[in-house]
Amino acid sequence: DAGVIQSPRHEVTEMGQEVTLRCKPISGHNSLFWYRQTMMRGLELLIYFNNNVPIDDSGMPEDRFSAKMPNASFSTLKIQPSEPRDSAVYFCASTHINQPQHFGDGTRLSIL
Amino acid sequence: QKEVEQNSGPLSVPEGAIASLNCTYSDRGSQSFFWYRQYSGKSPELIMSIYSNGDKEDGRFTAQLNKASQYVSLLIRDSQPSDSATYLCAVKDLTFGKGTMLLVSP
Numbered sequence: 001d002a003g004v005i006q007s008p009r010h011e012v013t014e015m016g017q018e019v020t021l022r023c024k025p026i027s028g029h030n031s032l033f034w035y036r037q038t039m040m041r042g043l044e045l046l047i048y049f050n051n052n053v054p055i056d057d058s059g060m061p062e063d064r065f066s067a068k069m070p071n072a073s074f075s076t077l078k079i080q081p082s083e084p085r086d087s088a089v090y091f092c093a094s095t096h097i098n099q100p101q102h103f104g105d106g107t108r109l110s111i112l
Numbered sequence: 113q114k115e116v117e118q119n120s121g122p123l124s125v126p127e128g129a130i131a132s133l134n135c136t137y138s139d140r141g142s143q144s145f146f147w148y149r150q151y152s153g154k155s156p157e158l159i160m161s162i163y164s165n166g167d168k169e170d171g172r173f174t175a176q177l178n179k180a181s182q183y184v185s186l187l188i189r190d191s192q193p194s195d196s197a198t199y200l201c202a203v204k205d206l207t208f209g210k211g212t213m214l215l216v217s218p
Contacts, residue, residue: 042209043211048206091156100205
């Protein structure tokens, strides 16, 4: 089992640039979650998908953030334009019905 | 807004002692509760889930749930230095507390 795979592991970019984070869920899992973690706010759910369909995006901070899941094996989280306050660790997690979430290793994002 | 509250700590205990971690939640209708462990620089990993009032034991870990008081706790018996981490309480696996840092000293 390869686990949830996120890329890149680290991203450093200048404010105003577009940032794309990628996630490959565990094969067979039908739910995918994007989280953001900071010291101040802890682990926050941004959006989650069931069977590739966005179910709850109420945690997406603003229109600069967007997420897609074009198929069962791939999802992206995009920030455009990026701002320094977006600096955080972004986690992707996947699960199957009534099973616990499995987290990826995260992407550490720094916006200068 | 649904909230999950935890004491940020750090909670310091000596090796071999019992560590008690606590969590309260605001959504009275919540049915499922989870404890995750997160080592520094790593991703959260699930260690316990509980759905019914009472205690659930798994090895050195015991989760306790009291829905009437909207309270869930995690007890770690015979604490080891390797248990030093941040423990996150989650409700319905979607809303997380900010976590309690546990430090177990040798």
